[in-house]
Amino acid sequence: MKKKIICTVCPMGCLITVDGEGERIDDIQGYGCKRGLEYGTNEFSHPVRILxxxxxxxxxxxxxxxxxxxxxxxxxxxxxxxxxxxxxxxxxxxxxxxxxxxxxxxxxxxxxxxxxxx
CATH class of the missing domain: 3.10.530.10 (CPE0013-like)
Structure with missing residues (x-):
């Protein structure tokens, strides 16, 4: 399953594409920095929000x-x-x-x- 995620770590707003199933990630692209990679990984496998x-x-x-x-x-x-x-x-x-x-x-x-x- 492919999921498109807009990174909110910085003002760049990179469009991250994550391909995987469940918590398994097969491919991740579009992140512009290490923090974006971490954000995309977390958002795909375990999304959290401040309520x-x-x-x-x-x-x-x-x-x-x-x-x-x-x-x-x-x-x-x-x-x-x-x-x-x-x-x-x-x-x-x-x-x-x-x-x-x-x-x-x-x-x-x-x-x-x-x-x-x-």
């Missing part, structure tokens, strides 16, 4: 609080994590980088606040 979202607050004045994952989450777990985030409502007293959800969906990754709700 950004919002959680509800108990206030009508400030109804949403921005949050993000502390580190990248496997792409295939994103929707499960979003379901868990939807269930959360926070009370006043949240500071930036406070943990909102620990170990979301057993990924070992925390969801932290990126704003304040005081």
């Amino acid at each position: 950004t979202s919002t959680v509800r607050t108990s206030s009508t004045h400030t109804p949403l609080l921005p949050v993000r994952s502390q580190s990248p989450i496997p792409k295939e777990r994103m929707m499960d994590c979003m379901e868990e985030i939807r269930k959360v409502t926070v009370e006043k007293g949240v500071r930036c980088y406070d943990t909102i959800i620990s170990n979301i969906c057993n990924t070992g990754i925390d969801i932290v606040a990126t704003g304040e709700f005081l």
